[in-house]
Amino acid sequence: xxxxxxxxxxxxxxxxxxxxxxxxxxxxxxxxxxxxxxxxxxxxxxxxxxxxxxxxxxxxxxxxxxxxxxxxxxxxxxxxxxxxxxxxxxxxxxxxxxxxxxxxxxxxxxxxxxxxxxxxxxxxxxxxxxxxxxxxxxxxxxxxxxxxxxxxxxxxxxxxxxxxxxxxxxxxxxxxxxxxxxxxxxxxxxxxxxxxxxxxxxxxxxxxxxxxxxxxxxxxxxxxxxxxxxxxxxxxxxxxxxxxxxxxxxxx
Amino acid sequence: xxxxxxxxxxxxxxxxxxxxxxxxxxxxxxxxxxxxxxxxxxxxxxxxxxxxxxxxxxxxxxxxxxxxxxxxxxxxxxxxxxxxxxxxxxxxxxxxxxxxxxxxxxxxxxxxxxxxxxxxxxxxxxxxxxxxxxxxxxxxxxxxxxxxxxxxxxxxxxxxxxxxxxxxxxxxxxxxxxxxxxxxxxxxxxxxxxxxxxxxxxxxxxxxxxxxxxxxxxxxxxxxxxxxxxxxxxxxxxxxxxxxxxxxxxxxxxxxxxxxxxxxxxxxxxxxxxxxxxxxxxxxxxxxxxxxxxxxxxxxxxxxxxxxxxxxxxxxxxxxxxxxxxxxxxxxxxxxxxxxxxxxxxxxxxxxxxxxxxxxxxxxxxxxxxxxxxxxxxxxxxxxxxxxxxxxxxxxxxxxxxxxxxxxxxxxxxxxxxxxxxxxxxxxxxxxxxxxxxxxxxxxxxxxxxxxx
Numbered sequence: 001x002x003x004x005x006x007x008x009x010x011x012x013x014x015x016x017x018x019x020x021x022x023x024x025x026x027x028x029x030x031x032x033x034x035x036x037x038x039x040x041x042x043x044x045x046x047x048x049x050x051x052x053x054x055x056x057x058x059x060x061x062x063x064x065x066x067x068x069x070x071x072x073x074x075x076x077x078x079x080x081x082x083x084x085x086x087x088x089x090x091x092x093x094x095x096x097x098x099x100x101x102x103x104x105x106x107x108x109x110x111x112x113x114x115x116x117x118x119x120x121x122x123x124x125x126x127x128x129x130x131x132x133x134x135x136x137x138x139x140x141x142x143x144x145x146x147x148x149x150x151x152x153x154x155x156x157x158x159x160x161x162x163x164x165x166x167x168x169x170x171x172x173x174x175x176x177x178x179x180x181x182x183x184x185x186x187x188x189x190x191x192x193x194x195x196x197x198x199x200x201x202x203x204x205x206x207x208x209x210x211x212x213x214x215x216x217x218x219x220x221x222x223x224x225x226x227x228x229x230x231x232x233x234x235x236x237x238x239x240x241x242x243x244x245x246x247x248x249x250x251x252x
Numbered sequence: 253x254x255x256x257x258x259x260x261x262x263x264x265x266x267x268x269x270x271x272x273x274x275x276x277x278x279x280x281x282x283x284x285x286x287x288x289x290x291x292x293x294x295x296x297x298x299x300x301x302x303x304x305x306x307x308x309x310x311x312x313x314x315x316x317x318x319x320x321x322x323x324x325x326x327x328x329x330x331x332x333x334x335x336x337x338x339x340x341x342x343x344x345x346x347x348x349x350x351x352x353x354x355x356x357x358x359x360x361x362x363x364x365x366x367x368x369x370x371x372x373x374x375x376x377x378x379x380x381x382x383x384x385x386x387x388x389x390x391x392x393x394x395x396x397x398x399x400x401x402x403x404x405x406x407x408x409x410x411x412x413x414x415x416x417x418x419x420x421x422x423x424x425x426x427x428x429x430x431x432x433x434x435x436x437x438x439x440x441x442x443x444x445x446x447x448x449x450x451x452x453x454x455x456x457x458x459x460x461x462x463x464x465x466x467x468x469x470x471x472x473x474x475x476x477x478x479x480x481x482x483x484x485x486x487x488x489x490x491x492x493x494x495x496x497x498x499x500x501x502x503x504x505x506x507x508x509x510x511x512x513x514x515x516x517x518x519x520x521x522x523x524x525x526x527x528x529x530x531x532x533x534x535x536x537x538x539x540x541x542x543x544x545x546x547x548x549x550x551x552x553x554x555x556x557x558x559x560x561x562x563x564x565x566x567x568x569x570x571x572x573x574x575x576x577x578x579x580x581x582x583x584x585x586x587x588x589x590x591x592x593x594x595x596x597x598x599x600x601x602x603x604x605x606x607x608x609x610x611x612x613x614x615x616x617x618x619x620x621x622x623x624x625x626x627x628x629x630x631x632x633x634x635x636x637x638x639x640x641x642x643x644x645x646x647x648x649x650x651x652x653x654x655x656x657x658x659x660x661x662x663x664x665x666x667x668x669x670x671x672x673x674x675x676x677x678x679x680x681x682x683x684x685x686x687x688x689x690x691x692x693x694x695x696x697x698x699x700x701x702x703x704x705x
Contacts, residue, residue: 004665136312180272
């Protein structure tokens, strides 16, 4: 149970090597936090993530095998994680960015990305929501993206997967109202992480730490949506209302 | 068949950490047995009036039993009372006073239940003389995990007494208390004869309290926001039940605590009016209005024991984020921790209402989770939104533990398991009794999960 001073005692990270997720775990680090489960495919990156958190004094860090695309395995994974004790925060942080041109050249790649970003997330979100409802408390934090708010020419495949995820999470938030469980949808702009290191940062770009701080603030306030940076809320509101002919010509 | 269950979001008095449970109203012992024997994987917990501050009376995802319909009271000729666990003290007090009796122990609110008083082993202003509520319990009826209704008598077999003692202060984790027989005390009038002393600083206050044993009731209200030379300034009130010859005839009918709820209810406020400025002003005013020294003042039982009961829902004044109360007990040798706590919290400018300082008498060594231990106890209310509060309280925990002290489970909403285990050396004995009587862990609470009790 997250305590009266907003300190979770346990966190499950789905996509346990995500820079944003690890920054969020660090931002939620406290003497009250005693269990962190990093769910990810076995890799050097996962080992490093565990070692890094342990070195930073995070208690009770364990790794479990998780493949977002293998939805048939998700039920057992989540049941096991919840049967080891209540989870105060479930962070859905996995996703692939891909390359728009590659997606258009090889639609199979686009399908694979959608399998992870949308279908995989759908699978874990619905299951986690059920477990959170059963325990009567806890927050599902879903890393969406402003890319899902209005599809752009330059990355509409990725954007469409996030649009699906964002709709799912928003609907789930309403479904869980009054259940004791909550959903926090996080909509960052361009985040400078390993996933985007090959790209030129867009305006209003942020770091993983800034996203993490926004998540912590959102959890504290009980928000249902946070934009990172906060100014992105206004920007996206403007972009959503631009006439298509204008929007298409924007260099974004 | 148990009465209708309704999914309900529950919080404690501090309104900080809600969880949803199936709230089941029990009307009789059979309802309790049925609920206990059909509890699901998330278990069951009895809830009293919900006046513990944190998550002690919550059971997220499980069943929470509401016993408020089980409030039958019988006053026996020997002065004892037998009360259903759901009986509110506010209902008991008028019945007792009509017979010239009073509660053996009462906390600072009468809006709690008898079951809750046993489960939290509550203390009052007379702890240094009379001990906690549990010291006055003759027997309890406890529905255990196997569905048995056990009468645990103080004079019964050793095993029963051990379970009785574990249940006193056991936070509802040994079973569901359905009925309690306890001793009452004489209160020939509805008044207390009060002595008031105002102390300009903590040293003066604590030395005034050295002869507390000469009074049945004693409590000091401390200005938790005063700093520097005024740190720990406070008003000590001590008293005795007034005798009939103390009370003028025209006053004799006054002072009786009513069974009614508060006269005034705090509305839901969007922004908390409690901040450093308003509370500093309040503390200042309250300190100044107290007489430097006054003796033999007649004060009604209600204003003496239940000053805050006049304002219903005062917890809502803290706003949406809620508040918590930090209450610890330390042995006499650890009295310095009181100063440290006031320094730290006043120093960070935490806005706090009147804090309470009290002397404790001997604790209940036989009750492994009963809070009071001989020495000092300090209780401070703080808004949960106070910046830096988590780290400050974590640090104070260290001071409390190194002084051999402990935190009060009924107030806790932020401790970690190791702090509780270190403060309650008999926790292992509690666990062993609990696992014997409830091997499958039917009785659980958000508190017991969070603190790994």
